[in-house]
Amino acid sequence: MRRHPLKLDTVREDRAIENLTSRLTESFADIHTPEDIESAIRTARESFAGDPVRDYVPILVERIVRDELTPKPEPVEQPDRRSNWTRPPSGGPISTTAGAPRHRFPIALPAAVAGVLVAATVATVLVVRSGDDVQAQTGQVTLRGVIGSEKRAFFEDPDVKAALAEHGLEVRVDTAGSREIATSVDLGGYDFAFPSSTTAAERILQPAAGRPAVSGKKYSVFSSPMAIATYQPIVDLLSATGIAKQVDGTWYFDVRRYVDLAKANWRWTNVRGNTTYPVNKRILITTTDPRTSNSAAMFLAIVSYVANHNSVVQSAADERKVLPLVAPLFVNQGHTDNSSEGPFDDYLSLGMGQSPMVNIYEAQFVDAAVQRKLKPGMVLMYPSPTVQSKHTLIALNANGEKLGELLSTDPELQRLAARHGFRTADQAQFANVVNQYDVPVVKDVIDVADTPTYDALERMLDAVSKSYR
Structure with a gap:
C-alpha cells in the first residue's frame, strides 16, 4: 500500500491503515476490487490531513469506508428464516x-x-x-x-x-x-x-x-479465562517491581498494583534498573476496542472490580468512583482492534516492541501452542483476579x-x-x-472476580465509549 503523504509521525497509524486495508479487502472482495478499496481508504484518510490528533483516525476511516462500500440494495421480500435457504446477511460482518x-x-x-x-x-x-x-x-x-x-x-x-x-x-x-x-x-x-x-x-x-x-x-x-500474553523479559522486569509473581510454574499479574501505577501515570522508564524495555510508554495492557469487543469488556469487568475495592460495581455511585480510574486504561492506548484476533496475531508476529502485554483469552494461547506458533520466551500470565468468559x-x-x-x-x-x-x-x-503440548496453564482457575450485571457493565462500557470523544 502507498504511504500517505503526511508530515506527522504516523508510523502506528500507517500500520493500522495497512491492517484495515487487509480486513476490508477480505470483507468486500466479492463486490469491490482491491484498487477501489484502497482508493476509498486513501480518500477518507485524506479528509483528516492536518488534524493534530491522530489516534482515532483509523477508526473514523473504517466507519466512513465501510459505509461507502456496503451495498444499498432496494428492499426485497426476504424468505422465512426457518426454511433451509438463508439469504446472505446485509451489513454487519467484518x-x-x-x-x-x-x-x-x-x-x-x-x-x-x-x-x-x-x-x-x-x-x-x-x-x-x-x-x-x-x-x-x-x-x-x-x-x-x-x-x-x-x-x-x-x-x-x-x-x-x-x-x-x-x-x-x-x-x-x-x-x-x-x-x-x-x-x-x-x-x-x-x-x-x-x-x-x-x-x-x-x-x-x-x-x-x-x-x-x-x-x-x-x-x-x-469457557476460557482471560489472560495476558507477554514475554519472559517483561515478566522478569515486572517481577522485580512486585507486579508479577510466579507460583508453581504459573505467572500471575497483580491488577491492583497495575491500576495504582496507571493512576500515577507510570511509564516503563520509571521502573528502576530497566535495561530490558527502556521505552517511554505508559505501562498499559493492550486490549481490543471496548465499544465492539467482548475481551475488552471482560478486562473492564476485572479492573472495575479491583478499582471498587474488590467488589462488583453495582450502583451509580460505584460507577462514578471507578470510571476515572479505568477509562484511561483503554483510551490511553490510542487505536485498538475491533476483535481479539488482531492483537494476538500481532503478539505472535511482531514481538514485544509493539505490545509488551496483550489481553487475550487463555484459549488463544493454548491454540497457538498446539499449532506450534509460539516462539521461545513467550509467556502466559493470569490477571489476579481474572474472569471466566x-x-x-x-x-x-x-x-x-x-x-x-x-x-x-x-x-x-x-x-x-x-x-x-x-x-x-x-x-x-x-x-x-x-x-x-506442555502449556503452563493453571488447572483450576480460583482467583475469579464476579462480573457486573448486564445493565451495569453496559453503562460502564457506554461511559468508556464517551471518554474516547
Whole structure:
C-alpha cells in the first residue's frame, strides 16, 4: 500500500491503515476490487490531513469506508428464516468464510451495468436455492452463524467440519466483535450467533436501537479465562517491581498494583534498573476496542472490580468512583482492534516492541501452542483476579438449536474444542491437550472476580465509549 503523504509521525497509524486495508479487502472482495478499496481508504484518510490528533483516525476511516462500500440494495421480500435457504446477511460482518462465488465490480456503476448485475444476482439466487433443495433431499443442512473471531480457527478446522458433517450439518461463519454482534449486526439471515460471553449473549436477547428483541435458546458451550500474553523479559522486569509473581510454574499479574501505577501515570522508564524495555510508554495492557469487543469488556469487568475495592460495581455511585480510574486504561492506548484476533496475531508476529502485554483469552494461547506458533520466551500470565468468559451460542431457529446441543454434548466436538484451547464440560479433554503440548496453564482457575450485571457493565462500557470523544 502507498504511504500517505503526511508530515506527522504516523508510523502506528500507517500500520493500522495497512491492517484495515487487509480486513476490508477480505470483507468486500466479492463486490469491490482491491484498487477501489484502497482508493476509498486513501480518500477518507485524506479528509483528516492536518488534524493534530491522530489516534482515532483509523477508526473514523473504517466507519466512513465501510459505509461507502456496503451495498444499498432496494428492499426485497426476504424468505422465512426457518426454511433451509438463508439469504446472505446485509451489513454487519467484518469477514466471511462462506464459499460464495466472487464477483468484482467498481464502486460507481453505470445504470445499464447495474441492471445486468441485478439480473445476474437473481439468477444466482435461483441457483443457490436449487442447490439447497438438493441438500435438503440428501439430509445435509447448511447453517450460517456470526461468531467472535477467536472461534474462527475452530469452525475452519477440517476435523470439526467432518464431525459436523456426520450429523448432517455444514456450518458457515462470519466474524465480528462480540459487542458488535450484540448491537449492530443484522441477525436476520443467520441460524445462530456465537459471541464470547454470557453478557454479550444477554444483550442479543434484549431489544436494541433499531432492532427488536431476539428470541433464542442459550447454550454455554465453551469457557476460557482471560489472560495476558507477554514475554519472559517483561515478566522478569515486572517481577522485580512486585507486579508479577510466579507460583508453581504459573505467572500471575497483580491488577491492583497495575491500576495504582496507571493512576500515577507510570511509564516503563520509571521502573528502576530497566535495561530490558527502556521505552517511554505508559505501562498499559493492550486490549481490543471496548465499544465492539467482548475481551475488552471482560478486562473492564476485572479492573472495575479491583478499582471498587474488590467488589462488583453495582450502583451509580460505584460507577462514578471507578470510571476515572479505568477509562484511561483503554483510551490511553490510542487505536485498538475491533476483535481479539488482531492483537494476538500481532503478539505472535511482531514481538514485544509493539505490545509488551496483550489481553487475550487463555484459549488463544493454548491454540497457538498446539499449532506450534509460539516462539521461545513467550509467556502466559493470569490477571489476579481474572474472569471466566463463557462463550455462549444463541440459537435463532431449530437448526441453531441442533448445533448448540451438539457443541455442548458431542464427545468428538468437545475433544476438538479442547484442542483449540477451550475448556468444556469434559475437563479431562482440556487437561490432555495442555499436558501433551506442555502449556503452563493453571488447572483450576480460583482467583475469579464476579462480573457486573448486564445493565451495569453496559453503562460502564457506554461511559468508556464517551471518554474516547
